[in-house]
Amino acid sequence: MDVLTPLMEYIPSTINIFYSLITVVIAVLVNKFIFHGLINRIARKAGVEEQYVKPLKHMASVLVYIVAFFAILRIFGVHGSLTGLLAGAGIAGIVIGFALQDVLSGVVSGIILFITRPFKIGDWVEIEGTEGIVKDLTLQRTRILTLDGEDVTLPNSKVNNSSIMNKTHHPESRIDVGIGVDYDTDMEKAIGICEEILEENEYVLDGRPKKTLVQEFGGSSINLILRFWIDRKDIRDKGTNLGQLKSDIRNEIVDRFRERDIEIPFPHMEIIKKD
Numbered sequence: 001m002d003v004l005t006p007l008m009e010y011i012p013s014t015i016n017i018f019y020s021l022i023t024v025v026i027a028v029l030v031n032k033f034i035f036h037g038l039i040n041r042i043a044r045k046a047g048v049e050e051q052y053v054k055p056l057k058h059m060a061s062v063l064v065y066i067v068a069f070f071a072i073l074r075i076f077g078v079h080g081s082l083t084g085l086l087a088g089a090g091i092a093g094i095v096i097g098f099a100l101q102d103v104l105s106g107v108v109s110g111i112i113l114f115i116t117r118p119f120k121i122g123d124w125v126e127i128e129g130t131e132g133i134v135k136d137l138t139l140q141r142t143r144i145l146t147l148d149g150e151d152v153t154l155p156n157s158k159v160n161n162s163s164i165m166n167k168t169h170h171p172e173s174r175i176d177v178g179i180g181v182d183y184d185t186d187m188e189k190a191i192g193i194c195e196e197i198l199e200e201n202e203y204v205l206d207g208r209p210k211k212t213l214v215q216e217f218g219g220s221s222i223n224l225i226l227r228f229w230i231d232r233k234d235i236r237d238k239g240t241n242l243g244q245l246k247s248d249i250r251n252e253i254v255d256r257f258r259e260r261d262i263e264i265p266f267p268h269m270e271i272i273k274k275d
Contacts, residue, residue, distance in 0.1 A: 020072045027068035035060040058139070109160035110139035123168040124232055127159055131167075133236075147241040171233040172205065175242070177249050180221030182263040187214070190224065193256050198228050201252075203238075203245055205229045220267045226253075 036057050114137075119125050123134050125144070132146035142159050144152045167173065181190050194212040198204050208229030215225040226249065235245060257264060 016075050019075045023068050023071050023075065027064050031061050031064040035064060109156035110137075110141075112160055113137065113142075113156055114139075118164045119166050119168070123166055124171075124236070126165040126167060127154060128162040130154065147243060167232055171231050172208070172229055173232055174208075174227065174229050175246070177226040177246055178215065178223060179226070179250070179253050180218060180223045180264060181257075182265045183222060185222065185262055187222070189260065190257070190262050193260065193262070194224060194226050194253060197249060197252050197256065198226060201245075201249065203230050203235055203240075205231060221265045 039057055039060060119134055119137075121134050121137060125131070125134055127142075127144070130144055130146065130152050132144040132150075132152065134142065135145050135151075136143040138156075140156055142154045142156060144154065146152055179194070181187075191212045195210070198210045198212070204210055205228070210226075210228040212224055212226050215223045217223075230242075230245065232242070235241065254264065
């Protein structure tokens with residue numbers, strides 16, 4: 001019995017376990033039905049999108065469970081050393097802060113994005129060369145589904161420091177497609193074929209200018225550029241993408257040039273030997 005007595009002092013009593021369970025249950029209920037419910041009501045009245053509500057709920061949950069954690073510590077009688085525990089936590093927080101500064105930078109950047117709202121889920125954006133539809137936005141990362149069907153995740157620290165082009169706000173874009181023809185080509189004929197293709201393409205906007213211009217004199221070809229406008233939303237809704245549209249136009253140019261005996265030259269070099 002003398003051996004068991006010291007051990008019994010360290011075994012939590014049944015009542016403390018019971019109070020701890022009650023504290024956890026209360027924390028879960030307060031978090032779910034009070035904090036989350038309050039945030040949802042405020043968000044609905046303010047017209048805030050769900051993507052901005054999720055991080056607020058997450059932060060509220062963290063706060064509630066931290067309070068519950070310290071309440072459980074008091075139940076088990078460690079409140080006397082709570083000051084030392086907080087001091088130790090402060091020192092540990094500094095160390096962890098240095099170790100996780102990139103993560104914290106991402107979180108701060110995420111908060112800035114939630115406040116400034118340069119885009120929302122479902123928007124068509126281009127960020128540092130990555131173009132596609134925003135599928136998810138968290139405190140740390142932005143997930144984009146590219147036009148080629150790739151799932152790309154960008155850290156918010158990079159997103160916040162990059163130029164952001166929200167193409168949903170201005171769905172019409174000017175597109176350039178280049179093609180080269182031989183120097184012996186009848187230019188009026190080649191330009192006419194290109195403009196025929198633009199007139200017939202269902203994705204090229206009729207209300208916008210569409211032209212075929214001589215861009216430059218290359219080393220082996222005269223380079224033309226087809227310049228036209230499209231509606232990105234219309235393209236997306238019809239199940240295609242910009243890359244496929246450009247490919248279709250290039251293929252059509254190749255086919256019609258072949259039909260009408262217009263040559264698309266390959267790079268070559270002519271060597272002239274002088275005696």
